[in-house]
Amino acid sequence: GESVGLHLPTLSVQEGDNSIINCAYSNSASDYFIWYKQESGKGPQFIIDIRSNMDKRQGQRVTVLLNKTVKHLSLQIAATQPGDSAVYFCAVLDPRFQKLVFGTGTRLLVSP
Amino acid sequence: EAQVTQNPRYLITVTGKKLTVTCSQNMNHEYMSWYRQDPGLGLRQIYYSMNVEVTDKGDVPEGYKVSRKEKRNFPLILESPSPNQTSLYFCASSLDRSGAGTDTQYFGPGTRLTVL
Numbered sequence: 315g316e317s318v319g320l321h322l323p324t325l326s327v328q329e330g331d332n333s334i335i336n337c338a339y340s341n342s343a344s345d346y347f348i349w350y351k352q353e354s355g356k357g358p359q360f361i362i363d364i365r366s367n368m369d370k371r372q373g374q375r376v377t378v379l380l381n382k383t384v385k386h387l388s389l390q391i392a393a394t395q396p397g398d399s400a401v402y403f404c405a406v407l408d409p410r411f412q413k414l415v416f417g418t419g420t421r422l423l424v425s426p
Numbered sequence: 427e428a429q430v431t432q433n434p435r436y437l438i439t440v441t442g443k444k445l446t447v448t449c450s451q452n453m454n455h456e457y458m459s460w461y462r463q464d465p466g467l468g469l470r471q472i473y474y475s476m477n478v479e480v481t482d483k484g485d486v487p488e489g490y491k492v493s494r495k496e497k498r499n500f501p502l503i504l505e506s507p508s509p510n511q512t513s514l515y516f517c518a519s520s521l522d523r524s525g526a527g528t529d530t531q532y533f534g535p536g537t538r539l540t541v542l
Contacts, residue, residue, distance in 0.1 A: 318468065341478070357430070357516050357533030403468065413484075414531075416468030
């Protein structure tokens, strides 16, 4: 099956910096990927998704990059704000079982 | 407002005392799911339901039951809770009818359960 890992449990940035959060997956056949944001005391919230026929997708201040060669995806947040402080995790669709497999998350801390 | 609600938000109970965590969504979604979230582990699916009266096991179903008698409600039942079920629980729903989970999932606010 699929397994998902994140590279850093915590990332600290200054307000206004760009943030990059990484995720690695194991199954080269995986074709759908999602990034979630989870604020303290709340449920996960969908941020952006990408399918394997793309290598980049942009939203509002966020960009997801997919590198299928090394089975890696990243979430970039431009001009990080204090309101971006949260845990971010990726989810990958296991192609065999058609279920989402979730990573453990990176806590983003934004200081003013 | 489109939302998924869970009750209670916090619960402390003792081993063996049956409990139910309710989940309700107002988006007319077909697919509903329960997850647990534990430190150092990603969200793990407990049970899911693709439609009324259709439920199936997720990755960690042991010790849990669910029912889907109405489209909007998907309660999670712990018949005899044990300390290893202490966790943060999330209910989610999506429009996805195939159960593949590729449609956006909307999560509830979570229920923090402690079993002593």
